[in-house]
Amino acid sequence: MKGASGTEVNSRGGTSGIETILEPPTLVRKGTALAVLKRVNLLAESNALALDIGGSLAKILYLQPIERGSVEKRLCIDFLEPVATAHRSALSVEVPELGGTLHFFAFETRNIEECVKFIKEHWRPTNAERPxxxxxxxGGAYKYCELFRAVGVELSTRDEMACTVAGLNFLLTHFDHEVYSVNISSSTQIGSPNPVVQRNYVDPLPDPYPYLLCHIGSGVSFIKVIGPNxxxxxxGTSLGGGTFWGLCRILTNCKTFDEVIELTKHGDNSRVDMLVGDIYGGAYEKLGLDANVIAASFGKVTMRKEPSPTWANFRRELRRFVVGTASLFIHLLIALPFLGNIFRWLGMERRAHGTLSNVYFSRHFRAEDVALSALRMVSYNVAQLAYLNAVIEGVPRIYFGGSFVREHPFTVSAISYAVDFWSKKKMQALFLVHDGYLGALGSFIGVDWTDSEQRVTEESTTSTCLSPPSRLNSELGVNCVSGRSHRRNRRKKSGDRSIFPPKTTSELSPSPLSVENETKQYLSDIPLPPIVDSTHEKREGWTQIARKTRTLNRS
Amino acid sequence: MKGASGTEVNSRGGTSGIETILEPPTLVRKGTALAVLKRVNLLAESNALALDIGGSLAKILYLQPIERGSVEKRLCIDFLEPVATAHRSALSVEVPELGGTLHFFAFETRNIEECVKFIKEHWRPTNAERPxxxxxxxGGAYKYCELFRAVGVELSTRDEMACTVAGLNFLLTHFDHEVYSVNISSSTQIGSPNPVVQRNYVDPLPDPYPYLLCHIGSGVSFIKVIGPNxxxxxxGTSLGGGTFWGLCRILTNCKTFDEVIELTKHGDNSRVDMLVGDIYGGAYEKLGLDANVIAASFGKVTMRKEPSPTWANFRRELRRFVVGTASLFIHLLIALPFLGNIFRWLGMERRAHGTLSNVYFSRHFRAEDVALSALRMVSYNVAQLAYLNAVIEGVPRIYFGGSFVREHPFTVSAISYAVDFWSKKKMQALFLVHDGYLGALGSFIGVDWTDSEQRVTEESTTSTCLSPPSRLNSELGVNCVSGRSHRRNRRKKSGDRSIFPPKTTSELSPSPLSVENETKQYLSDIPLPPIVDSTHEKREGWTQIARKTRTLNRS
Known part of the structure; x- marks a missing residue:
């Protein structure tokens, strides 16, 4: 189903440039991740990989070489479960000049130890002297460093912020059909259940600086970028994707992030949130707050009365006890080895997910409404913080990256609505197709791999390795693997290594955009690959090519 | 216990001016609220009352006349349960010149219909022609307007923001020992379990403007105040007190806000929150983030693995089923009419409150840790938003009002820490003793009652009634009811009605402090009582008296 809808997104995008978002891409499951690792032969192809191990998700960027002689170019993950295929079709890009296809996938960090254990069981280091x-x-690149080392893999760790910014700068200046904003229909108010959102792709900007990157992972970072490096x-804030998923995991019976996202599609947060109308009985006209504006997230829960100890209420409590015990019993049945699969097949697990974990409130509040309330709470809050920081820093654009958004229509529309609302339509939220993979991409392009194909110590990588993998420096053709019409525009000149010249870190001058009386110290100790050409012509050339490509596709 | 600790706060404050916060004051329970209503005789004394009916809490300000001839001045709520007495001792002020004592109390709005029903059953209107x-x-003043009207009570509704600001301005310019900041001990880091906080009372400022009021009720409003009116x-944000209490009500088995606050005292949020150390295995040194900084609230919940269906795990599930069913059964026993009280008396209810409502996670996460995590999440977030708004609006001070703070040490320390952290110690969070009663106080002083003791229509009150109750204009003595050393300083001149001259609303000029290129429109349609004297000498006189009083008390 997800695969099918993914295709629908692609076909629409190809004709109009405006897409209706239908389904978010799905995470690769643990089994899939292990199967990918088995096929990839990590230790032989380590230079084709880049990792970004966050608090909740581990993101992998993998360059798969084309198998010569095969009639159809099949990806290793094609052979795996459909969920993974759907994910691939949404994000993978075939790059013949690179001699392969770039795949982006992610799995939950809590499974990483099993993945590493799997590597240990299946492979031996090819060369013990040269890991x-x-x-x-x-963060996981530091935390699990020793774990990887034990199986003969040395992690060349890079600064997270530097990689994220490098990845985004690369996307912004080189990829067409990557950045999009959404049109929110007039009926999409805070509190309304079903937003209809349409994507509008934004042309790559020759000079996107300055901008604010709001990177929503487990936690949230607000990064002001004023130049390539x-x-x-x-x-930053601790109220991000980790909060949403953590809260929903306790509040509902969902077992994965995707299950929660699936739940929210049927939700109506106005059943859980306290609206202005619930307090005022109507709009608060003097402040221009409509009756359906959320006054307090989860506020309706506080409005429910505690039942007084009467016999009538006791009968209700008795019913709750029976329902609650039955719910617990269903979970017990699903947890049965072997037999549990039969109950799952019968749809008992899915039904269990639709109920709140709190049996006392499960009759009053539906799990989908609670999940949507949590999603909107986090989305609105992050967008508001991003807007306020953008005003203080004096930047005109906000890009929302990180694995929280993941093209989910409710998240996208909530963030867009909040930025519109607070900025009085003066600012617009911008989203990215590869939003979750900025760090992995930055890590991949952020080091001149073939020149330094040796054990790179942490010190040297973070201070000198400024060039991207050399193969990226050749002229790159673009060929989407699936029917997806995302056109990636690559560098113009073949073998032009000067596109990524290694630069020494110069002292950075304070931004003219910064607020008065506030000292800004840019992270001069974290140099970034100077991805953007200094000559304006080159950039313009890329943009022209991007436009031509799109015009051709449309005609 | 609460009464005793309340007294301790008072005695410490009397000697040093610095107090260690021990216990937050407690809400008046529904039974108490009804009993107060019964004694007060609402319909005979309606001019002695002012209400502020919010989304979660209804706040009442009541002026109780002194009963002549009684040896000891007893308050009506003295005769009620100790919880109410503790609350009174913390906040009530005896004002002989007013001929009575000002009491502040609050109960949950969800019980308001029962209170009104109670009025209907016990009293008949004294004069049907003049309600x-x-x-x-x-908001409730509008929402429940008809409900009150049906029992012969006409609510003279006032704008919420205007009353809140009027109440705060009155406190700031006239009350000593009202505003305080806290010293956070060096060990109080984000993530540390037990903050030791000390109150430092701030002298009333002759001219407190401009300032930002962060009013945390069910929802949160950020109000910039640049002058008396x-x-x-x-x-604003929907992530406020309603969110905290709503979330905790579903997440835990607590039945009142106070039970949750009580729970948080034994909590350790680092067991629930994902810290930087959990992601990095240590500090993220490049950004100066310590290992114990919260990276994602509730993030540790996402890190727990789902058990695979094995027989070993099934035994665990079976244990959970038994524990879960037992927990449900305990709730059923407590809900029994009559017999339930015995189980409550046996402490079963209190034990039930200490567990998560989600039986699957109740073995891994304690209710107190989850509650503290929610409290810190909301506190940090509100403080961060307040700080960012203060920067944008260019105001140097932030006052935190509303019923969420309520002198709770964790809330106070979290907000202080966050403002310190984000402003790099350039800004300080300021708190108020009567934080929850700003609206009720503003509503009480915002109309010249004796001059217009007739049915005041909504239109006329919000446009012309600018004077406070006339009795406030006489010289007011200060005499604290309890041992509490709060010294309130009242107006200097006896019968000087010009202190509160009724002013016409003039066109308001934009603030010189506002951000460039942003049009500020002040709410000129909501006039406020001009509480502050125009002459500087008068104010200075008050401050001097306040200082003298304190010096006397110390010596």
Whole structure:
């Protein structure tokens, strides 16, 4: 189903440039991740991989070589479950000049130890004296460093913020059909259940700076970027994707992030949130707040009265006890080895997911409404913080990246609505197709791999390795693997290594955009690959090519 | 216990001016609220009352006349349960010149219909032609207007924001020992379990403007105040007290806000929150983020693995089923009429509150840790939004009001820490003793009651009634009811009605402090009582008296 809808997204995009978002791409399951690892032969192809191991999700970028002689170019993950295929079709890009296809996939970090254990069981280091080096970023690259080392893999760790910014800068300046905004229909108010959103793709900007990147992973970072290698993490919040998924995991009976996202599609948060109308009995006209504006997330829960101990209420409590015990018993049946699969097949698990974990409130509040309330709470809050930081930093654009958004229509529309609302339509939220893979992409392009194909110490990588993998420097053709019409535009000149010249870190001047009386210190100790050409012509050339490609596809 | 600790707060404050916060004051229970209503005789004394009916809490300000001839001045709520007495001792002020004592109390709005029903059953209107008018503000003043009307009470509704600002301005310019900041001990880091906080009382400022009021009720409003009757609601968020209590009500088995607050005292949020150390295995040194900084609220929940269906795990599931069923059965026993009280007396209810409502996670996460995590999440977030808005609006001070804070040490320390952290110690969070009663106080003082003791229509009250109750204009002595050393300083000149001259609403000029290129429109249609004297000498006189009083008390 997800695969089919993914195709629908693609076909629409190809004709109009405006897409209706239908389904978010899905995570690769643990079994799939292990199967991919088995096929890839990690230790032989370590230079084709880049990792971004975050708090909740581990993102993998993998360049798969084309198998010569095969009639149909099949990807290793084609042979795996359909969920993975849907994910591939949404995000993979075939690059013949690279000699392969770039795949982006992710699995949950809590399974990483099993993955590493799997590597240990299946492979032995090819050369004990020269360990296989994989580029990696994110907190997990430091935390699980020893774990990987034990199986003969050396993680060449890179700074997370630097990689994320490098990845985004690369996308912004080189990819067409990557950045999009959404049109929110007039009926999409805070509190309304079903947003209809349409994507509008934005042309790559020759000079996207300055901008604010709001990177929503487990936590949230607000990064002000004023040039190819000049950025500063200006703020952050602990209320991000981890909060949403963590809360929903306790509040509902869902077992994966995707199950929660699936739940929210049928939700109506106005059954859980306290609206202005619930307090005022109508609109608060003096402040221009409509009756359906959310006054307090989860506020309706506080409005429910505690039942007084009467016999009538006791009968209700008795019914709850029976329902609650039955719910627990269903979970017990599903947990049965072997037999549990039969109950799952009968749809008992799915039915269980639709109920709140709190049996006392499960009659009053539906799990889907609670999940949507949590999603909107986090989305609105992050968007508001992003807007306020953008005003303070004086930047005109906000890009929303990180694995929380993942093209989910409710998240996208909530963030867009909030930015529209607070900025009075002066600012627009911008989203990315590869939003979750900025760090992995930055890690992949952020080191000149073939020149330094040796054990790269952490010190040297973070201070000198400024060039991208050399193969990226050749002229790259673009050929989408699936029917998806995302056109990626690659570098113009073949073998032009000067496109990524290694630069020494110069002292960075403070931004003219910064607020008065506030000292800004840019992270001069974290140099970034200077991905964007200094000559304006080159960039313009790319944009022209991108436009031509699109015009051709449309005609 | 609460009464005793309340006294301790008072005695410490009297000697040093610095207090260690021990216990937050407690809400008046529904039974107490009804009993107060019974004693007060609402319909005979309606001019002694002011209401602020919010989304979660209804706040009541009541002026109780002194009963002549009684040896000991007893308050009506003295005769009620100790919880109410503790609350009174913390907040009530005896004002002989007013001929009575000002009491502040609150109960949950979800019980308001029962209170009104109670009025209907116990009293008949004294004069059918001239209904009793009670000053009221908050959304409920509009929503429950008809409900009150049916029992012969006319609510004279006032704008919520205007009353809140009027109440705060009155406190800031006239009350000593009202505003406080807290010293956070060096060990109080984000993530640390037990903050030790000390209150430092701030002298009343002769001219507190401009400032930002962050009013945390069910939802949150950020109001910029630039003069006695010039303010603007610049922003707001749905993530406030209603979210905290709503979330905790589903997540835990607590039945009241106070039970949750009590729970948080034994909590350790680092067991639930994903810290930087959980992602990085240590600090993220490049950004200066310690290992114990919260990266994602509720993030540790996402890190728990789902058990695979094995027989070993099934035994665990079986244990959970038994524990879960037992927990449900305990709730059923407590819900029994009459017999339930015995189980409550045996402490079964309290034990039930200490567990998560989700039986699958109740073995891994404690209810107190989850509640503290929610409290910190909301507190940090509100403080961060307040700070960002203060920067944008260019105001140097932030006051935190509303019923969410309620002197709870964790809330106070979390907000203080966050403002310190984001402003790099350039800004300080300021709290109020009567934080929850700003609206009720503003509603009480916002109308010249004796001059217009007739049915005041909504139109006329919001446009012309600018003077406070006339009795406030006489010289007011200060005499604290309990041992509490709060010294309230009242107006200097006896019978000086010019202190509250009725002013016509003039056109308001935009603030010089506002951000460039942004049009500010102050709410000129909501005039406020000009509480502050125009002459600087008068104010200075008050401050001097306040200082003298304190010096006397210390010596």
């Amino acid at each position: 296989n080096v994989i580029r990696a970023t994110g 000049r950025f500063q993490r200006v703020s | 009793n008018v009670i000053r009221a503000t908050g 010039r303010f603007q609601r610049v922003s």
